[in-house]
Amino acid sequence: MRTTALLITVFSAFLLGSCRPRAWDVQHPAEQEAAREELERFERLWLKPARIAPPNIPFERREQVDGQVTVAVRPLRPEDADWNTWPGAVARLFNNRAALLFEVEVVGRGPLKWLPDATSLELNTEGDPLGPARTPDELLLPLLRAALVQEQWALEGDLVERTRAAGPFRTAYLPTDAARSPLRGVVGFPLRDPELHVVALQVTIAVEAPDGPHTFAFVYR
Numbered sequence: 773m774r775t776t777a778l779l780i781t782v783f784s785a786f787l788l789g790s791c792r793p794r795a796w797d798v799q800h801p802a803e804q805e806a807a808r809e810e811l812e813r814f815e816r817l818w819l820k821p822a823r824i825a826p827p828n829i830p831f832e833r834r835e836q837v838d839g840q841v842t843v844a845v846r847p848l849r850p851e852d853a854d855w856n857t858w859p860g861a862v863a864r865l866f867n868n869r870a871a872l873l874f875e876v877e878v879v880g881r882g883p884l885k886w887l888p889d890a891t892s893l894e895l896n897t898e899g900d901p902l903g904p905a906r907t908p909d910e911l912l913l914p915l916l917r918a919a920l921v922q923e924q925w926a927l928e929g930d931l932v933e934r935t936r937a938a939g940p941f942r943t944a945y946l947p948t949d950a951a952r953s954p955l956r957g958v959v960g961f962p963l964r965d966p967e968l969h970v971v972a973l974q975v976t977i978a979v980e981a982p983d984g985p986h987t988f989a990f991v992y993r
Contacts, residue, residue, distance in 0.1 A: 807925040814918045821851065821861060822868035827970035829992035833875075836988045841880035841981050843988040848873040848958065855940035864934055865915055865941055869966035871905070874975055876946055878955040882982035885950040886959075890978030890987060893961040895970050902961045908945040911960050912938055955979070 826849060835844040850856055851868050858864035872893060878884050892901035905911045912935070919931040946957025959977070972993035979986050 804925045804927070807921050808927055811918055811922060811927060811929065811931070814914065815862070817869060818866055818914055818918075819862045820867065821863075822966070824868060824966060825969050826868070827872070827973060827992070829970070829973060834990050834992075836990070838986045838988065839981075839983065841878065841884070841979065841986045843879075843977050843979065843986075844877045845975060845977060845988075845990050846875045847992065848875050850960075853941075853944075853958075855944050858934070858937075865912060865938055869963065870914070871911055871960040871962050872902075872970075872973075873958055873960045874977075876955075876957060876959050876977055878977075878979050879953050880979075880981050881953065883950040884953055884955045885980040886946050886948055886955065886957075887978040887980055887985060888948060890976070890985070891959065892976045894974045894976075895968060896972055898974070901976075902964065905960045905962055906948060908938070908942045908960075911962065912941075950980070 827847065829847065831847045831849075833844055833846040835842060849868050850866055850870060850873055851863055853873070856864045856866070876886075878886070888904050888906045891904050893904070894901045909916075915931065915938075916935060919935050921927075922929050922931045941958075944958050946955070946959050961975075972991070974989055974991045976987060976989045978988075
């Protein structure tokens with residue numbers, strides 16, 4: 773979390789100075805070319821269509837009830853999300869290699885709160901669960917870093933514009949603050965191995981209600 777906040781602060785400072793004249797900037801051609809190649813790799817791996825096999829599961833909405841709390845989830849591929857569209861055949865923020873996403877809706881009485889520390893995702897087998905990104909900016913870190921490189925080396929591109937267009941994704945993300953019912957949002961699980969072929973998964977969503985914590989485990993296969 774500290775890394776996220778620091779990077780965002782640094783990036784904001786870059787944005788404030790990005791409109792200043794570069795007449796006195798000295799660019800070293802070899803280092804600038806290395807930076808350009810780095811950004812090309814980033815765009816190829818992170819923004820262009822991933823072309824990896826999607827999880828072999830039904831992408832359908834499922835619902836569970838525990839007492840007075842109801843939770844519904846639906847898997848969502850990043851490249852299919854409305855907030856991730858961008859001109860051309862590229863994703864705005866990240867492609868399917870970055871994370872597995874789920875649309876979550878929580879309905880109940882009184883204030884409801886998502887519990888990230890008790891939320892997890894298991895792929896193919898039980899154990900070794902993935903934790904969720906607590907905030908949307910955790911999933912935006914690679915893009916923010918790439919935008920910093922682009923600004924630092926005065927390279928052509930639209931990465932800064934993409935970061936400025938991340939508002940709808942931030943708005944769509946499931947908040948960690950308590951809120952009235954219904955509580956809705958996207959939860960993302962960063963992938964350790966984007967090449968892993970997923971044939972089954974269990975996503976566990978934990979929430980806090982006035983009567984205590986509730987845990988819901990959804991199995992897709």
